[in-house]
Amino acid sequence: MSPVRAPPPLHPDFHPEASIDAAGPGKLDPSHRVILYLEDITVSFDGFRALDRLTLYIDVGELRCIIGPNGAGKTTMMDVITGKTRPDSGTAFFGQTVDLTRMSEPEIARAGIGRKFQKPTVFERHTVFENLELAMKADKRARKTLFATLGDEARDRIADTLRLVRLASEAGRAAGLLSHGQKQWLEIGMLLVQEPKLLLLDEPVAGMTDEETDRTAELIVSLAGEHSLVVVEHDMAFVAQLGGKVTVLHEGSVLAEGKLESVQNDPRVVEVYLGR
Amino acid sequence: MDDTPRTPGISRLLGVLPGTGRSALAAFGLVAFVLLPGLHLFTSGKSPLHVSDYVITVGGKVMCYAIVAVAMDLAWGYGGILSLGHGLFFALGGYAFGMYLMRSIGRDGVYQSDLPDFMVFLDWKELPWYWRGSDHVLWALALVVLVPVAIAFAFGFFAFRSRIKGVYFSIITQALTYAAMLLFFRNETGFGGNNGFTDFKRILGFPITAPATRVALFMLTAATLAAALLIGRSLVTSKFGRVLAAIRDAESRAMFLGYDPLWYKLFVWTFSAVLTAVAGALFVPQVGIINPSEMSPASSIEIAIWVAVGGRGTLVGAVVGAVLVNLAKSWFTMAFPEFWLFFLGLLFIVVTLLLPEGVVGLWRRLLRGRAPA
Ligand SMILES: Nc1ncnc2c1ncn2[C@@H]1O[C@H](COP(=O)(O)OP(=O)(O)O)[C@@H](O)[C@H]1O
Ligand SMILES: [Mg+2]
Numbered sequence: 001m002s003p004v005r006a007p008p009p010l011h012p013d014f015h016p017e018a019s020i021d022a023a024g025p026g027k028l029d030p031s032h033r034v035i036l037y038l039e040d041i042t043v044s045f046d047g048f049r050a051l052d053r054l055t056l057y058i059d060v061g062e063l064r065c066i067i068g069p070n071g072a073g074k075t076t077m078m079d080v081i082t083g084k085t086r087p088d089s090g091t092a093f094f095g096q097t098v099d100l101t102r103m104s105e106p107e108i109a110r111a112g113i114g115r116k117f118q119k120p121t122v123f124e125r126h127t128v129f130e131n132l133e134l135a136m137k138a139d140k141r142a143r144k145t146l147f148a149t150l151g152d153e154a155r156d157r158i159a160d161t162l163r164l165v166r167l168a169s170e171a172g173r174a175a176g177l178l179s180h181g182q183k184q185w186l187e188i189g190m191l192l193v194q195e196p197k198l199l200l201l202d203e204p205v206a207g208m209t210d211e212e213t214d215r216t217a218e219l220i221v222s223l224a225g226e227h228s229l230v231v232v233e234h235d236m237a238f239v240a241q242l243g244g245k246v247t248v249l250h251e252g253s254v255l256a257e258g259k260l261e262s263v264q265n266d267p268r269v270v271e272v273y274l275g276r
Numbered sequence: 277m278d279d280t281p282r283t284p285g286i287s288r289l290l291g292v293l294p295g296t297g298r299s300a301l302a303a304f305g306l307v308a309f310v311l312l313p314g315l316h317l318f319t320s321g322k323s324p325l326h327v328s329d330y331v332i333t334v335g336g337k338v339m340c341y342a343i344v345a346v347a348m349d350l351a352w353g354y355g356g357i358l359s360l361g362h363g364l365f366f367a368l369g370g371y372a373f374g375m376y377l378m379r380s381i382g383r384d385g386v387y388q389s390d391l392p393d394f395m396v397f398l399d400w401k402e403l404p405w406y407w408r409g410s411d412h413v414l415w416a417l418a419l420v421v422l423v424p425v426a427i428a429f430a431f432g433f434f435a436f437r438s439r440i441k442g443v444y445f446s447i448i449t450q451a452l453t454y455a456a457m458l459l460f461f462r463n464e465t466g467f468g469g470n471n472g473f474t475d476f477k478r479i480l481g482f483p484i485t486a487p488a489t490r491v492a493l494f495m496l497t498a499a500t501l502a503a504a505l506l507i508g509r510s511l512v513t514s515k516f517g518r519v520l521a522a523i524r525d526a527e528s529r530a531m532f533l534g535y536d537p538l539w540y541k542l543f544v545w546t547f548s549a550v551l552t553a554v555a556g557a558l559f560v561p562q563v564g565i566i567n568p569s570e571m572s573p574a575s576s577i578e579i580a581i582w583v584a585v586g587g588r589g590t591l592v593g594a595v596v597g598a599v600l601v602n603l604a605k606s607w608f609t610m611a612f613p614e615f616w617l618f619f620l621g622l623l624f625i626v627v628t629l630l631l632p633e634g635v636v637g638l639w640r641r642l643l644r645g646r647a648p649a
Contacts, residue, residue, distance in 0.1 A: 142539035
């Protein structure tokens with residue numbers, strides 16, 4: 001369920017009314033190049049503005065990096081997109097028709113937005129295999145899971161993913177016993193089997209070795225195109241590896257946007273972030 | 277939890293048990309359906325092998341408690357929902373079935389009236405509307421299920437939708453059972469006030485204290501306990517059970533995967549309430565009394581302690597805990613009645629600090645320690 005209303009169309013490609021008939025409300029309609037519209041989003045915590053009229057657009061198939069000092073509002077932005085935090089004002093649309101500000105977390109996840117937390121979050125008491133089983137795209141309503149069985153196709157999918165994230169030999173272990181880096185990979189694997197259209201990755205390589213970081217970068221780059229990705233990261237070398245457009249967040253709004261080199265040379269960015 | 281990924285299916289009820297579980301179930305069946313009933317019915321009272329009324333009654337009673345413990349473990353051990361109000365559901369089941377037993381007394385009561393004695397005593401001339409139909413056993417059984425379902429569902433829906441969890445949820449359930457107890461204490465409520473229901477004469481036309489009736493109720497309780505364990509096992513080994521445990525351990529992770537905790541919690545909570553009510557309905561004819569003390573806050577806390585002692589999230593631990601604590605209680609209340617609550621509190625502290633996985637956890641650790649490397 002996602003009631004539709006018309007926000008002020010700031011973005012030239014944003015025409016929700018025109019698309020409802022074609023896709024139906026609540027169905028993703030990315031027909032206008034842009035998959036995520038954040039416009040004028042403000043979030044305050046006790047008067048403190050964690051997000052301050054943030055406006056940001058992500059294209060279909062794009063790989064976007066978000067950088068910014070601690071406390072810039074990066075995680076809060078992901079909270080708004082995934083329904084964890086309701087913005088005080090502003091609009092957040094997924095495609096042309098899905099109004100994220102009116103949906104619950106599970107509804108948003110089912111609509112096709114997947115998220116990796118800053119702190120790796122897996123089900124520690126479940127096995128690695130079960131973690132992937134639970135994450136996998138399926139009918140996730142309670143009454144459907146009562147009698148659900150895991151088909152061969154799903155098992156193959158899990159086996160493939162286990163190989164991809166190099167956890168095949170750990171399938172039967174409790175996820176809580178994995179190393180930090182392995183948990184990060186497991187969570188990425190969970191995100192993949194969820195088959196979201198938009199992936200939000202909050203500091204995905206924190207705590208990884210250089211080698212693991214390189215492989216993560218490769219994986220993320222290979223996902224772009226098929227998926228749209230938003231990656232929050234501190235590590236400049238990693239951001240450079242990913243390529244793509246970079247958005248610098250500062251005090252809850254966009255400070256600069258563009259290629260990494262041009263952003264790095266922007267005097268305002270140098271002042272608040274890179275120069276230190 | 278098992279290490280190998282499984283494909284569950286509720287149809288293979290027995291298939292969900294490991295080998296040791298199946299042997300234990302077979303042994304339980306032998307004792308509960310053959311040995312004890314046989315030794316009760318077919319030996320003379322003087323024989324050293326004779327199993328007395330007392331043993332059958334206490335056995336039936338403890339099995340009712342074990343069913344409640346299994347229900348509690350499903351909600352608490354697997355769903356992370358600590359109810360301190362399960363005594364309410366137990367009492368509701370007991371009262372619903374007790375209404376039928378009261379009506380079955382007929383004119384054999386003290387006042388030889390068609391109305392239950394306590395109503396005559398209150399000078400009531402006719403049955404209140406909510407007693408209508410209570411002379412039909414099927415209606416009484418329907419009430420045993422429907423009343424707890426309605427209350428658990430409505431309460432759970434609002435609580436879980438408002439994302440009330442943890443200790444807040446526990447406190448509200450405790451308040452709920454306390455309020456219900458006060459309500460049932462009142463004579464005007466129409467459930468016998470603080471005396472509750474007692475002095476039952478017959479059930480389905482059979483004399484309620486006859487050995488054969490006792491044995492039938494005992495076996496019915498044993499069958500219900502076995503069914504509760506098997507259904508519980510298949511529930512927790514299904515995908516539903518894995519999602520439920522995932523919600524218990526990392527609720528927001530589960531939500532961002534697309535699972536809505538509301539319906540998972542609501543299902544296990546309501547199922548747990550109904551199972552508890554069924555145990556209450558089995559309890560009343562065997563013990564011969566139901567009164568508002570079942571709804572006292574302490575009774576509900578005791579249920580949680582059974583599960584903590586046995587070991588949360590194991591199902592079999594709930595049974596072990598209910599049996600151990602109640603055996604201890606029988607002994608204590610005879611030997612040192614005034615110290616029972618102190619002992620119970622101490623037990624809870626010791627288990628929480630030293631045995632977080634309960635007796636079953638300890639047992640498993642010992643087995644693992646002894647296993648050849
Ligand atoms: N739930 C909250 N309550 C109060 N303040 C918060 C909350 N969440 C975030 N903040 C504040 O909002 C600001 C932005 O935080 P965050 O989005 O986590 O930044 P980042 O991820 O960019 O480091 C920080 O100053 C943080 O302290
Ligand atoms: Mg952050």
